[in-house]
Structures are given as structure tokens and as C-alpha cells.
Amino acid sequence: MMLDATQNYLQPLTEDQLFGWHSALFPTGRSGMYKIEVGRYRTGEMQIVSGAMGKEKIHYEAVAVEAVKKEMDNFLDWFNNDSSTDLVLKAAIAHFWFIIIHPFDDGNGRIGRAISDLLLTKADKSPERFYSMSSQILVERKRYYEVLQKVQHSSGDITEWLDWFLHCLKNALHETEKTLGKVVYKAEFWKHHEQTLLNERQRLVLNKLLDGFEGKLNSSKWAKISKCSPDTALRDIKDLMEKGILRQESEGGRSTNYELVELTNQKF
Ligand SMILES: Nc1ncnc2c1ncn2[C@@H]1O[C@H](COP(=O)(O)OP(=O)(O)OP(=O)(O)O)[C@@H](O)[C@H]1O
Structure with a gap:
């Protein structure tokens, strides 16, 4: 109709x-x-x-x-x-x-x-x-x-x-x-990271963050989403932090939460 x-x-x-x-x-x-x-x-x-x-x-x-x-x-x-x-x-x-x-x-x-x-x-x-x-x-x-x-x-x-x-x-x-903004931002993000070495788990969680992740991202959620061990999750996260893609959220609760660094502030 x-x-x-x-x-x-x-x-x-x-x-x-x-x-x-x-x-x-x-x-x-x-x-x-x-x-x-x-x-x-x-x-x-x-x-x-x-x-x-x-x-x-x-x-x-x-x-x-x-x-x-x-x-x-x-x-x-x-x-x-x-x-x-x-x-x-x-x-x-x-x-x-x-x-x-x-x-x-x-x-x-x-x-x-x-x-x-x-x-x-x-x-x-x-x-x-x-x-x-x-x-x-x-x-x-x-x-x-x-x-x-x-x-x-x-x-x-x-x-x-x-x-x-x-x-x-x-x-x-x-x-x-807002929706179009997200879609365009996501496309720009991946264009910028065309050459960045990322594994499948990192790509999976980054896509979730770019789509508007509900709640806070911590290492145990990472492990659950990408079906890996807590150690692997931490390694993936640390690697993204070193690449300037993720950062630790300032308001930490009991667990450490991570967020995307704005594209304009990322190192390429
Ligand atoms: N006072 C009112 N309160 C609620 N709806 C009203 C009122 N007056 C008119 N309506 C209209 O009546 C429609 C419901 O009528 P009807 O059940 O025939 O439509 P529907 O398409 O089957 O229902 P819906 O809009 O809930 O999907 C509402 O969507 C609204 O447009």
C-alpha cells in the first residue's frame, strides 16, 4: 500500500x-x-x-x-x-x-x-x-x-x-x-581505515559501535559479541587503542568502558 x-x-x-x-x-x-x-x-x-x-x-x-x-x-x-x-x-x-x-x-x-x-x-x-x-x-x-x-x-x-x-x-x-549521518559516517570511517590492519572480531565490534551500540562497551561484552576469550578481547581492544581508534571512557565505573575516537581525532 x-x-x-x-x-x-x-x-x-x-x-x-x-x-x-x-x-x-x-x-x-x-x-x-x-x-x-x-x-x-x-x-x-x-x-x-x-x-x-x-x-x-x-x-x-x-x-x-x-x-x-x-x-x-x-x-x-x-x-x-x-x-x-x-x-x-x-x-x-x-x-x-x-x-x-x-x-x-x-x-x-x-x-x-x-x-x-x-x-x-x-x-x-x-x-x-x-x-x-x-x-x-x-x-x-x-x-x-x-x-x-x-x-x-x-x-x-x-x-x-x-x-x-x-x-x-x-x-x-x-x-x-541522524540515520543518514550515521550511514555516511560509517562509510567515511571504513574508507579511512581501508589500509588499517584489523581482524574480523575488531571489524565486527567496530561495526556495532558505528551502528549505535546500546549501553557501554567493556571487555567482557567484547568477548561475548566476538565469541573469544577475555584475554583475546583485551588484546583486540589494546590494539585498537594503540591505533587511536578506541579510547577508554572517562567516567569509569567498576569496569573499564571503551568508546570510539571521533574520526577527526584518529591517527592515520
Ligand atoms: N480520538 C481518537 N483516538 C484514537 N484514534 C483516533 C481517534 N480519532 C481518530 N482516530 C484514528 O483512528 C485510527 C484507528 O482506526 P482504525 O482502527 O480503523 O485504523 P487502523 O489502521 O486499523 O489502526 P491503527 O492506526 O491503530 O494501525 C487511528 O490510527 C487514528 O488515526
Whole structure:
């Protein structure tokens, strides 16, 4: 679904395409244990609820069933023909509008997020995706629900939603920048060390450090990761320290921890 949305962003969005996405999301015709209406608009009323059975909290009552088709026609007409709205703002408005209609039995959140990514692809004028708004929304899911909840009950003023959406987009871009930064740094690191004599264990642990090692690296973790004896681990570490690639962390606890020396400070 996401690929179709972001690769075919220049085509108009159609009802049939939405039905196709919905069918792709629910190939068994069920959502979990429950049979749902797949590949067509819902034919029943829709409430967004949370909480355990018997203690459900109703967050929002979606558009009445008899209005779904007409509301979706209006939505698609605006989606395909409005060219006066900035595409990033349009991505935010489209998501909110789609969620308000809640046209399907299930999967509305996922399809709504794909619709946003489609418009962001259009705004970028390129199907190459380096960031994912959908993934960032999921990371910030708690606030996403809170803002949706609040703005759904405001009388038509969606400023807070637009504000949150832009903030979330900024975070998505920052996350991508961080990831790309790591990838580029790793490539530079290995280019600099093309000629450095390193064994397989050292290469393995260095790659883990470059990918963002969780926690502190000490000699026993080294031995575990590279499946060697504690003595070998210490020898490998000492060799990297002599080469200026690793250094001892200043805040030592009971065990000695090691960290990568920034590329600019390494001796070559
Ligand atoms: N008040 C609200 N609280 C939580 N979600 C809401 C609220 N109002 C609307 N929603 C939307 O409803 C979606 C859930 O609807 P639905 O279960 O049909 O989608 P889904 O794609 O199956 O679920 P999910 O988004 O959790 O993967 C949420 O993702 C969100 O976009």
C-alpha cells in the first residue's frame, strides 16, 4: 500500500485504489479474529473506542453511514483537484479529513497515514523516500491520538492538528538526518581505515559501535559479541587503542568502558 501510494503519487487517487489498499491490508477478510467488510466502504456506523470490553470509552463518532460515499466523493474531488493548498498542509488536512470520515470498517489510520505520505511525496516531487511520516506518527502515537481527540471536538478549527503534524514532520526529518549521518559516517570511517590492519572480531565490534551500540562497551561484552576469550578481547581492544581508534571512557565505573575516537581525532 505504502509503495503504491508513494510510487504512483502523480496519478489521481481513486476510490478503486483505496479499495485495493484496503484489500491488501486485510487479505483474509478479517481483522484479527473478526470478519470485516473488505475492499469497500463500511455499511455500518462507526465509533472510535478504547478500553476493555464492557468499559469502552467512546472517543469519536464518525460520519453517518449513509453519508460516507458522498463525503468520500467530496474528499477525492478536493484531493485530486485542489491545487491552491500547500502540499505539506494538504497532507495534514487530508489525513484529518479522511480520519473524520473513517470510511472503512478497519485500517483507517494506516490508509490515512499512507495518504499523507503520498502528498508529502508529491511535495518532494520525488518517489525516493528518505523519511517516513507514517513511522514518525507511530513513534508519537500517544500525542497523535490526544491531538486527534481534541481537534475532533473543536468546532472546525484544526490549527492544533496542523501544528502537531508539522512538528511531527520536523521530527521525522531529524530522525532521517541522524540515520543518514550515521550511514555516511560509517562509510567515511571504513574508507579511512581501508589500509588499517584489523581482524574480523575488531571489524565486527567496530561495526556495532558505528551502528549505535546500546549501553557501554567493556571487555567482557567484547568477548561475548566476538565469541573469544577475555584475554583475546583485551588484546583486540589494546590494539585498537594503540591505533587511536578506541579510547577508554572517562567516567569509569567498576569496569573499564571503551568508546570510539571521533574520526577527526584518529591517527592515520
Ligand atoms: N480520538 C481518537 N483516538 C484514537 N484514534 C483516533 C481517534 N480519532 C481518530 N482516530 C484514528 O483512528 C485510527 C484507528 O482506526 P482504525 O482502527 O480503523 O485504523 P487502523 O489502521 O486499523 O489502526 P491503527 O492506526 O491503530 O494501525 C487511528 O490510527 C487514528 O488515526
